[in-house]
Amino acid sequence: MMKGLKKWRFPAMLAALALVLSGCGENYLSTLRPAGEVGREQFNLLILTSLIMLLVILVVVVIYVAALVKFRRSRLGEDHMPQDVEGSHKLEFIWTAIPIVLLLIIAIPTVYYTYKLGDVSAMEKADEEGNPEHLVVDVTAKLYWWEFEYPEYGIVTAQELVVPTDEKVYFNLKAADVKHSFWIPAIGGKMDTNVDNLNKFYLVFDEESKDLKDGVFYGKCAELCGPSHALMDFKVKTMNRDDFDGWVAAMKDTENQVADKDSSDAGEAAFAQSCIGCHATSAVGSTGAAGPNMATFGDRNRVAGYLDHNKENIVNWVQDPQKYKPGNLMPAFDSLSDEDLDAIADYLLGLKVEE
Structure with missing residues (x-):
């Protein structure tokens, strides 16, 4: 019985491997x-x-099989000596x-x-009016999230990269803490983000992401960077140039979108009291905040990069971030009341720039 089972172990392993690999062909990730x-x-x-x-x-x-068959001992006999080809110039050549x-x-x-x-020389090219000819995005990798700044437009976002299709997009890559690696598997190879130097490269996005599962391409950190390395994901929204320009305009309109602790909105007031020190709610500005920019939180695909984007997960994340992403730098807000947590979640889900 055991011998029969052993005989089928290898085919069973191949079948299991084929089943696992069949999930690697998704067009948003593969x-x-x-x-x-x-x-x-x-x-x-x-x-x-x-x-x-x-x-x-x-x-x-x-060659190996042919040699085994042609020169097998049972065919040629015990005393057969093969032709000596040592020093053959023809074979050596x-x-x-x-x-x-x-x-x-x-x-x-x-x-x-x-x-x-x-070749990233075109990154610095500008037209006669001094405007950059190509879109440049400054990417900063942090424990364990991603920040994206668009210096040409004076806007910044986090966790979801938004880019136009059918044109080169150039990236300046750096890390704020430890070494990470920026990778969008379906779009192009990875590039390291380092603390002490700036890496540059470009990608071209051919397809709009709106028809994909979840409406995004998936991005990953491809460098072991700590206990939550596997959870350091980001998403990429690709759209045509006209839609991208509309997105930029909507981002700029958030300039005065600043949470006020005296607001009549309970969620905004609670956010301003507890969260505004680390998280901006306006997309207009520059990088360097301690926490991700929240101006587009309601448009995002995931909470903390990988949790389903819903109110329950927002509340759970705010209460105990270490439970979901060990080693991240966000403190726990377990002292907030359930009412405040619910209100903050509702406020965050309302922060949108997309229609």
Whole structure:
């Protein structure tokens, strides 16, 4: 009985692996379904190198099997001595030339794309009036959330990156505390965010995200950065240039959206009393706040980057952040009354710039 079970262990493992990997093809998250120029070029390079490696494996296996069959002892006898080919210039040339050719086939496109994708010289270009020709986003990675500043427009947001489609978007990447890594799997490869230096790269977003599951692409931190590294997610909303310009205008309209502790709105007053020291409610400004900007909180896809976006999770998060994201820097507000917590949650859900 046990022998029969052991015989099926390997096929069962393969079936389980296939089932798990079948969930890796979602177009909002998968590197195997690129939705941008950079991701597509990296994917093509991956396919090229994989095919070459597969070819090498197949050739080696064929030669190995052929040798086993042709020169097996039962066929040729105990006394057979194979032909001595040591010093054959022909064979030495073949097994030297073939690897060189294969390496050149891999190296030429790899070097080309390395320099192409690393070229950020256009980031500094401006038109005759001094306006930048390309959108530049300053990304700051923090424990365990993301801040996005648009210096051209004087606005800042957090946790959800908003970008236009069909144009290059350039990024300045840095970290505020420890090393992180900025990665949008479906759009392009990752880039580290460091404390001591600035990394730069660009991405191109080909598809609008509104038709995707949850209406966003998923972004991740790809560098082990602490106990809540796996929960350090962000979302990406992509839209056409006209819609993006409308979003920017709506963000600018929040300039005077500042929570007032004397407000007649109980949620706004409670937020101003307890939260305003770390969280801004206006998108107009610059980076550097201790906590994420809340101007677009009602439009977000998740609470704390990964929890369902609803009132219950907001209340639970405010009461005990360490329970949901160990190691984050937000203090617990477990002394607030249930009425204040509910009011703050309602106030946050009302902070929107999108229709």
